[in-house]
Amino acid sequence: MGAHAAAMIEVSALEKHFGALKAVADLSFAVQAGEIFGLVGPDGAGKTTTLRMLAGVMQPDAGSIVIDGIDVRALPEQAKRHVSYMPQRFGLYEDLTVDENIRFYADLFEMPSQVWRARADTMLAAADMTPFRQRLAGQLSGGMKQKLGLVCSLVHTPRVLLLDEPTTGVDPVSRREFWQILYSMRAEGVAMLISTAYLDEAERCDRLALLHAGAMMYCDTPAGLKARMPGAMLEISATDPRQLLDFVRTLPGVQGVLLVGIGVHIHVDSRERLAQIEAALAAKGMAVTGIALVEPTIEDLFVALLEQTGSREPA
Numbered sequence: 001m002g003a004h005a006a007a008m009i010e011v012s013a014l015e016k017h018f019g020a021l022k023a024v025a026d027l028s029f030a031v032q033a034g035e036i037f038g039l040v041g042p043d044g045a046g047k048t049t050t051l052r053m054l055a056g057v058m059q060p061d062a063g064s065i066v067i068d069g070i071d072v073r074a075l076p077e078q079a080k081r082h083v084s085y086m087p088q089r090f091g092l093y094e095d096l097t098v099d100e101n102i103r104f105y106a107d108l109f110e111m112p113s114q115v116w117r118a119r120a121d122t123m124l125a126a127a128d129m130t131p132f133r134q135r136l137a138g139q140l141s142g143g144m145k146q147k148l149g150l151v152c153s154l155v156h157t158p159r160v161l162l163l164d165e166p167t168t169g170v171d172p173v174s175r176r177e178f179w180q181i182l183y184s185m186r187a188e189g190v191a192m193l194i195s196t197a198y199l200d201e202a203e204r205c206d207r208l209a210l211l212h213a214g215a216m217m218y219c220d221t222p223a224g225l226k227a228r229m230p231g232a233m234l235e236i237s238a239t240d241p242r243q244l245l246d247f248v249r250t251l252p253g254v255q256g257v258l259l260v261g262i263g264v265h266i267h268v269d270s271r272e273r274l275a276q277i278e279a280a281l282a283a284k285g286m287a288v289t290g291i292a293l294v295e296p297t298i299e300d301l302f303v304a305l306l307e308q309t310g311s312r313e314p315a
């Protein structure tokens with residue numbers, strides 16, 4: 001991908017207000033063909049509103065959206081031909097079978113039968129759904145519905161795929177299969193914009209935009225974002241992580257704490273705090289099963305960055 005290649009999605013100075021509320025504020029970013037770009041942020045950060053404007057189903061108040069060289073505001077119908085949008089609740093026909101749903105979307109886009117059938121066969125196999133092709137969509141599990149929504153969204157070979165929290169409530173196995181399909185679309189050169197509340201999912205994206213209150217806080221690769229985290233991250237495992245968390249929170253140099261599975265992630269201002277915290281735990285007689293410096297996860301980073309932002313805002 002050349003540095004000067006035109007982006008598949010170009011968003012500039014996008015704005016959307018609902019009354020006095022700024023849902024999206026001065027948002028700019030670009031997504032290349034074959035790139036998976038993640039929108040991450042807490043509820044209400046403006047992810048859904050952004051995706052709706054890109055899909056052409058909501059009008060921006062200001063700014064521009066260009067998809068594959070086509071201005072979405074000026075030529076919405078032309079742009080929509082290249083775009084597939086999977087909203088949080090995808091419109092499956094519950095009284096139609098898996099195959100009939102796919103056929104419905106293929107017909108809508110006037111796809112030649114041999115093209116969409118071959119494509120559907122491959123995607124259904126990747127989704128582990130081949131045995132369920134004759135099942136009514138209304139009788140599928142939540143994860144299978146989402147995978148079918150994805151297959152329907154992709155059956156007409158869009159150049160741009162917009163996904164709004166597509167794997168919410170989906171089990172980890174189905175989530176992995178869902179992502180396998182996204183990776184194969186990336187190899188085909190599809191540009192993807194995905195909003196997610198799962199931070200492990202965010203780490204699978206090529207680049208991420210961290211949104212907060214409608215504005216972009218940071219935009220970088222997952223590795224680049226992690227490198228921005230000041231200080232260091234300690235992981236302490238313990239039999240009673242909650243008690244540990246309450247104690248550690250009070251120690252000098254501790255900037256944030258996060259429960260993770262069997263232990264706690266502690267954001268400290270420098271690596272040197274490790275020895276001090278170890279000594280403080282021993283002095284307090286707190287049983288820990290392990291303490292080590294670790295790479296921050298995207299979740300750690302997000303919590304740390306939001307804490308910083310929060311502290312800058314007036315109460």
Ligand SMILES: Nc1ncnc2c1ncn2[C@@H]1O[C@H](COP(=O)(O)OP(=O)(O)OP(=O)(O)O)[C@@H](O)[C@H]1O
Pocket residue numbers: 018021022023041042043044045046047048049050
């Ligand atoms: N149609 C609407 N009318 C009024 N306010 C709206 C409307 N749509 C969204 N909002 C508000 O705009 C802000 C951004 O909402 P948006 O749904 O884009 O956030 P989000 O990041 O997608 O969060 P979520 O994951 O909860 O959907 C929120 O404060 C929301 O309440």
